Amino acid sequence: MVSGAVNIIEPKMSLEDRMLMSSVKDSVGCGLNIALVNGVSCELIETRASDMWAGDINDLLNFIRPLHEGTLVFVASCNNPVTKMNEETRNVFF
Secondary structure (H helix, E strand, O other), X not given: OEOEEOOOEOOEEEEOOEEEXXXXXXXXXXXXXXXXXXXXXXXXXXXXXXXXXXXXXXXXXXXXXXXXXXEEXXXXXXXXXXXXXXXXXHHHHO
């Protein structure tokens, strides 16, 4: 897992030599980049990039809230992810 920095370094994630998120897959963006993985099969469930500057924090919460036990959550940031975090998102990530 590699976190990004502005427009210089793109975040990317891989698991067992499989790329989950990267700029090559066009699946990363500014803010929090999240990959959900089945904890038993290690299969990728879904990915999402949540813009923490211009995006809506409720989109991120609606993505995170329905997680099931056994789901692995991989998170890589690009830029400062705390700009829009409210108490609920802080409790989820910290």
